[in-house]
Amino acid sequence: MMMSRLFAAILAALLIAPAAATDAELAEVAHSSGTPDIPGLKIVWLASWGDVGNAHSWRNIIVHQTEGPTGSARGGALEQFKNPTRRGVTVWVETDGTVYWAVAENLVPTHGDGANRNDNKYIDNRPTYRQVVRDNSIGVEFAGNYPDVTTGPTPAQVGAWKILVQLLRARYGIPLDHVYAHNWIDYKDARYCEGCWLATLARIWGE
Known part of the structure; x- marks a missing residue:
């Protein structure tokens, strides 16, 4: 029942959301540098983009969800900016849909637990086991599921994710089937299943 209500809320939010970037617009902005405006996305640049050719060779996207309260994405992103390789991620998403780009794209934060899941519970883990790790995966953290970790993403977060995942895939050439929930690759x-709903949506949108 909770998931059906969540799905209805998300669907309603997406139907009334303002028009986002077209695929062509996203493809163009995805290869820019600096702190570009992303159509349909509110983004706070703590670290700017450089030449994409100098970015780390990201091959995967890992979706995380933190137990922090509403408003914690900003604090987490600021701490990450001060210490880029600490445990955390490159991109943080607040409950109101604001995206914080916290880490220069040539640096690697500490996230993920080594891709230790090999039970095929959610996906086929043969291509992920010990292979989808922090060194080749850009992380996105969604804040706000405190105090109930089973609380799903807000409609605003879902709307931001729909654009953000396209942007990341376009910028780094990441295939659709390389978008993973944290729970899909780690115990x-x-x-709750961390990141599973968001990763599933990304794959559905990309079909």
């Missing part, structure tokens, strides 16, 4: 908190 995680058994109370």
Whole structure:
């Protein structure tokens, strides 16, 4: 029941959302540098883009969800900016849909637990086991599921994710089937499936 209500809320939000960038517009802006305006996305640049040719060779996207309260994405992003390789991610998403780009794209934050899942519970783990790790995966953290970790993303976060995942894939040439939930590749908190709903949506949108 909770998932059906969440899906209805997300669907309603997407139907009334303002028009986002076209594929052509996103492809163009995805190869820019500096702090570009991304149509349909509110983004706070703590670290700017450089020449994409000098970026780290990201091959995967890992979707995370933190137990922080509403408003914690900004704080997490600021701490990440001060110490880029600490445990965390490159991109943080607040409950209101604001995106914080916290780390220069040639640096590698500490995230993921080594791709230790090999039970094929969610996906075929043969191509991910010990292979989808922090050194080749850009991380995106969605804040706000405190105090109930089973709380899903907000409609605003879903709307931001729809644009952000396209942007990341276009900038770094990441295939659709290389978008992963944290729980798909790592053994995680058994109370909820971290990032699973968002990663599933990304794959559905890209079909």
